[in-house]
Amino acid sequence: MIRYIDELQLTGKRTFIRVDFNVPLEGRRVTDDTRIREALPTIRRALELGGKVILASHLGRPKGADPKLSLEPVAQRLAELLGPKHEVILTDDCIGDGVKKQVKDLKEGQVVVLENLRFHKEEEANDEAFSRELAALADVYVNDAFGTAHRAHASTAGMVPFVKEKAAGLLMKKEIEYLGGVLKTPEKPFVAILGGSKVSDKIKVIESLLPKVDALLVGGAMAYTFLKAQGVEVGKSRVEEDKLSLATRLMDAAHRLKTPIVLPVDHIVGTEPTDKSPAQETPDNAVPKDMMGLDIGPKTRALFTQHIRDARTVVWNGPMGLFEVAKFAEGTRSVATAMANNKEAITVIGGGDSAAAVEQMGMADQLSHVSTGGGASLEFLEGRELPGIKALETR
Numbered sequence: 487m488i489r490y491i492d493e494l495q496l497t498g499k500r501t502f503i504r505v506d507f508n509v510p511l512e513g514r515r516v517t518d519d520t521r522i523r524e525a526l527p528t529i530r531r532a533l534e535l536g537g538k539v540i541l542a543s544h545l546g547r548p549k550g551a552d553p554k555l556s557l558e559p560v561a562q563r564l565a566e567l568l569g570p571k572h573e574v575i576l577t578d579d580c581i582g583d584g585v586k587k588q589v590k591d592l593k594e595g596q597v598v599v600l601e602n603l604r605f606h607k608e609e610e611a612n613d614e615a616f617s618r619e620l621a622a623l624a625d626v627y628v629n630d631a632f633g634t635a636h637r638a639h640a641s642t643a644g645m646v647p648f649v650k651e652k653a654a655g656l657l658m659k660k661e662i663e664y665l666g667g668v669l670k671t672p673e674k675p676f677v678a679i680l681g682g683s684k685v686s687d688k689i690k691v692i693e694s695l696l697p698k699v700d701a702l703l704v705g706g707a708m709a710y711t712f713l714k715a716q717g718v719e720v721g722k723s724r725v726e727e728d729k730l731s732l733a734t735r736l737m738d739a740a741h742r743l744k745t746p747i748v749l750p751v752d753h754i755v756g757t758e759p760t761d762k763s764p765a766q767e768t769p770d771n772a773v774p775k776d777m778m779g780l781d782i783g784p785k786t787r788a789l790f791t792q793h794i795r796d797a798r799t800v801v802w803n804g805p806m807g808l809f810e811v812a813k814f815a816e817g818t819r820s821v822a823t824a825m826a827n828n829k830e831a832i833t834v835i836g837g838g839d840s841a842a843a844v845e846q847m848g849m850a851d852q853l854s855h856v857s858t859g860g861g862a863s864l865e866f867l868e869g870r871e872l873p874g875i876k877a878l879e880t881r
């Protein structure tokens with residue numbers, strides 16, 4: 487059983503909230519603040535409930551204390567979002583007596599943001615002494631960092647047993663409800679769409695989704711590994727050579743289950759994965775020898791749109807092409823549009839680049855749920871127990 491923040495009594499209590507403020511930066515500017523905005527309901531609720539709020543997050547993958555990965559730009563953005571009633575104080579470090587004092591001296595309306603947890607290698611090592619140091623800052627532990635729930639680190643797992651009370655935040659709750667609902671009781675037809683480039687990262691989710699879905703649509707670079715495994719000419723397209731036999735096994739498994747894996751029937755091809763490349767349609771599913779597939783073609787867009795239109799549950803992870811370049815973004819746009827247009831379906835996007843794409847295309851608010859977790863949502867959909875959620879279980 488998991489408790490949620492609403493069930494806690496927080497008045498005067500030091501409330502340590504693990505958030506996922508791992509946001510993209512350009513220099514000292516936050517380029518996408520979705521994860522910060524998504525954490526606001528929990529932060530506001532903790533403040534309303536009278537808690538002394540301590541926010542903790544990692545940012546990037548620093549080797550030691552790297553000033554380029556300071557949470558300062560994040561704290562600044564948070565202060566703008568919280569408005570003038572709240573002061574956001576960034577600490578120099580995430581542990582130690584200085585921080586303890588800053589937390590103790592917090593005044594009403596103030597919020598503390600601890601400096602990047604990963605400035606200490608002990609965070610990722612899930613070190614016990616470091617976990618105890620973090621726990622010493624808290625009367626109550628709240629985890630709202632769904633995007634990091636697949637990591638068993640000090641702040642997501644190690645410190646939890648050393649704090650008296652624990653609960654999940656409201657973002658965590660929303661993610662568990664949507665993604666869990668999709669897994670447990672998907673309304674049929676259930677269609678999953680997978681794309682992007684990393685077959686190896688997504689292969690397990692294909693395996694675990696196959697018995698549950700009515701159709702699995704594959705686009706993006708991932709499609710070329712499947713097409714090549716079937717003997718189709720893929721030219722210079724990105725292929726994970728060491729996954730060809732696995733792709734064949736998955737196609738066989740799909741055949742046995744009578745669940746179609748729907749592959750592209752045409753492509754937009756180019757000469758290189760940049761905006762300098764020309765873009766040209768292919769008549770069928772073959773890619774010319776000297777070209778590479780960089781997006782799904784118009785016939786595939788129509789085919790995928792039809793599957794999505796008829797579905798009642800749709801889960802999507804991974805863009806259909808090199809969507810960062812406009813001439814190769816139509817496939818990704820058509821999937822996003824088909825999902826946004828299907829108002830009768832539960833439509834869920836599993837984080838990462840697909841979430842960035844729908845955000846960029848302005849369609850995020852027309853979908854049922856856009857997850858803040860990339861890796862975390864995939865592992866959740868694979869049916870794996872996430873350490874950050876497991877640590878919150880009370881029994």
Ligand SMILES: Nc1ncnc2c1ncn2[C@@H]1O[C@H](COP(=O)(O)OP(=O)(O)O)[C@@H](O)[C@H]1O
Nearest residue numbers: 682683684706707779780804807808838839840
């Ligand atoms: N056909 C393709 N050729 C080259 N790159 C592609 C192709 N299709 C998609 N991509 C790239 O894959 C990347 C996203 O892949 P991935 O990280 O697996 O997705 P996600 O972050 O959504 O999990 C994007 O940068 C996109 O441009």
Ligand SMILES: O=C(OP(=O)(O)O)[C@H](O)COP(=O)(O)O
Nearest residue numbers: 506508633634837859860861862
């Ligand atoms: O951004 C994250 O993961 P994601 O890119 O898979 O969504 C999380 O903050 C986890 O970060 P990590 O993959 O460096 O442990």
